[in-house]
Amino acid sequence: MTNAQRTKQADDRWNWLWEWANPVKFMALSGKVLPFAAAIAALTLVPGVIWGFFFTPEADKFGSSVKIIYVHVPTAMMAINIWVMMLVASLIWIVRRHQVSALAAKAAALIGMVMTLAALFTGAIWGEPMWGTYWAWDPRLTSFLILFLFYLGYMALWGAIENPDTAADLTAVLCIVGSVFALLSRYAVNFWNQGLHQGASLSLDKQENVSDVYWFPLVLTLVGFVALFVLLLLIRTRTEVRLRRLHALETRERMIDA
Amino acid sequence: MIALLIRDLRLAMRAGGGFGLGLAFFLIVTVLVPFGVGPESATLARIAPGILWVGALLACLLSLDRIFQLDYEDGTLDLLATAPLPMEGAVAVKALAHWLVTGLPLTLSAPVFATLLNLPGTGHIWVFVTLLIGTPALSMIGAFGAALTVGLKRGGLLMSLLVLPLYIPTLIFGAEAATRGTEGMANATPLALMAGITAGSIALLPFAAAAAIRVNLR
Amino acid sequence: MLDLGKYAGAVMSSWGVTILLLVLLGVITWRQSVNARARLKAAEDRRKARNG
Numbered sequence: 413m414t415n416a417q418r419t420k421q422a423d424d425r426w427n428w429l430w431e432w433a434n435p436v437k438f439m440a441l442s443g444k445v446l447p448f449a450a451a452i453a454a455l456t457l458v459p460g461v462i463w464g465f466f467f468t469p470e471a472d473k474f475g476s477s478v479k480i481i482y483v484h485v486p487t488a489m490m491a492i493n494i495w496v497m498m499l500v501a502s503l504i505w506i507v508r509r510h511q512v513s514a515l516a517a518k519a520a521a522l523i524g525m526v527m528t529l530a531a532l533f534t535g536a537i538w539g540e541p542m543w544g545t546y547w548a549w550d551p552r553l554t555s556f557l558i559l560f561l562f563y564l565g566y567m568a569l570w571g572a573i574e575n576p577d578t579a580a581d582l583t584a585v586l587c588i589v590g591s592v593f594a595l596l597s598r599y600a601v602n603f604w605n606q607g608l609h610q611g612a613s614l615s616l617d618k619q620e621n622v623s624d625v626y627w628f629p630l631v632l633t634l635v636g637f638v639a640l641f642v643l644l645l646l647i648r649t650r651t652e653v654r655l656r657r658l659h660a661l662e663t664r665e666r667m668i669d670a
Numbered sequence: 671m672i673a674l675l676i677r678d679l680r681l682a683m684r685a686g687g688g689f690g691l692g693l694a695f696f697l698i699v700t701v702l703v704p705f706g707v708g709p710e711s712a713t714l715a716r717i718a719p720g721i722l723w724v725g726a727l728l729a730c731l732l733s734l735d736r737i738f739q740l741d742y743e744d745g746t747l748d749l750l751a752t753a754p755l756p757m758e759g760a761v762a763v764k765a766l767a768h769w770l771v772t773g774l775p776l777t778l779s780a781p782v783f784a785t786l787l788n789l790p791g792t793g794h795i796w797v798f799v800t801l802l803i804g805t806p807a808l809s810m811i812g813a814f815g816a817a818l819t820v821g822l823k824r825g826g827l828l829m830s831l832l833v834l835p836l837y838i839p840t841l842i843f844g845a846e847a848a849t850r851g852t853e854g855m856a857n858a859t860p861l862a863l864m865a866g867i868t869a870g871s872i873a874l875l876p877f878a879a880a881a882a883i884r885v886n887l888r
Numbered sequence: 889m890l891d892l893g894k895y896a897g898a899v900m901s902s903w904g905v906t907i908l909l910l911v912l913l914g915v916i917t918w919r920q921s922v923n924a925r926a927r928l929k930a931a932e933d934r935r936k937a938r939n940g
Binding site: 443449465470475476477479480483484502526530533534537538541542560574595633647648650651654655657658661665667668 | 892893894895896901902903905906907909910912916917920924925927928931932934935938940
């Protein structure tokens with residue numbers, strides 16, 4: 413087998429994935445997938461949320477406040493995962509120059525920001541009965557506040573640049589550099605707070621003290637939030653693809669008029 | 671390369687603004703803080719390293735948009751892009767020039783301003799040392815932010831929004847090292863971590879900044 | 889209705905905030921989608937009118 417054939421074959425194996433990168437094919441494919449994503453989101457999120465809210469017992473230490481995990485943990489998880497997804501999309505855009513990838517990163521940013529905001533609010537509300545204060549400079553809360561600032565900057569940069577290709581390039585660079593610094597901040601914040609008040613806060617470590625009664629509905633809501641994200645992401649990316657095409661049409665119009 | 675450095679330094683001196691303004695801003699922040707928190711020297715001494723760090727950081731931020739903006743407007747940046755010196759090198763030199771006209775004066779004046787905040791004797795040394803190690807990272811990160819926003823008409827405010835989150839790790843380690851040093855605790859870990867951030871920024875960020883400038887010049 | 893005890897306020901408000909934010913996100917997403925679709929259609933029609 414020649415080298416060329418081998419790369420050709422390797423290409424073929426991943427073609428199903430790169431099909432998504434072509435805007436026209438993306439619109440066709442995503443249009444077909446959209447109802448399924450909506451169905452999966454509805455089928456997991458609704459039962460998960462109802463189960464979590466109505467049919468879970470109270471915990472010894474937390475009382476009924478344990479029900480907050482069904483909104484706090486999924487939003488917190490999505491807040492981080494969406495940033496990682498944006499990082500991957502930005503890398504794909506920089507390396508392979510697929511339009512849809514850059515637009516998907518742009519489309520995901522608002523969802524990620526809303527998730528971060530929800531995680532912050534629910535964390536603060538939960539903190540009040542648990543820690544006796546809405547806001548403690550707990551490493552985890554602080555990290556989310558910093559993550560929120562990163563989302564804010566990323567979206568502001570998208571909004572400020574008119575040329576879509578320039579905006580895609582610069583935001584991708586910012587996303588990559590920002591990821592490194594967000595990770596650094598995570599460790600810095602850990603270090604900083606330990607240095608100030610040692611072990612002052614009550615640990616809310618969910619993964620370790622969550623028993624099955626809470627775990628099953630939680631898994632269901634987690635899957636539901638992922639499906640909801642996919643659904644919203646598809647809709648928003650389709651909007652971005654349309655806006656991109658609109659931008660191209662309008663530019664052409666202006667050139668003909670001139 | 672050295673010619674570019676000298677040119678940048680001379681421009682900063684002649685334009686007047688860049689050199690003295692940051693320092694004056696730093697002084698004003700230091701003077702304002704006691705008015706805000708009260709004149710008790712114990713309180714001031716405890717928060718002094720943090721105040722000096724935040725003040726230096728903001729003063730540094732103030733002059734960042736000068737790094738590339740003027741060169742972008744008069745076309746020098748286009749010349750640099752076609753010059754034999756790679757853009758990465760030009761970015762590093764410009765960050766160095768920015769550090770020499772803002773970071774270094776801030777570092778040198780911080781121990782003096784610390785007196786206004788009743789910082790005890792050992793604290794002066796630690797504020798100086800941490801700023802000396804940390805401010806190059808601030809200049810380099812700032813150069814990256816300036817490179818991202820160089821093509822924008824009013825990019826200054828946006829740049830602050832982009833750069834400030836990136837400053838968080840440096841600020842945390844720098845202020846922590848200074849505070850611990852002042853209180854006589856071991857501060858080798860935050861010091862080493864901050865030095866790591868500085869080294870990493872200087873080694874890697876020129877590439878990201880140069881990429882951003884190339885995109886903006888397209 | 890479910891008895892949430894002394895944490896009723898915290899549970900209800902955190903669920904409320906999350907649902908509100910998600911609904912808002914959904915509405916924004918939907919409006920942007922409808923808006924983009926309409927504007928693109930108008931632009932396509934203009935182009936067709938011009939060409940034909």
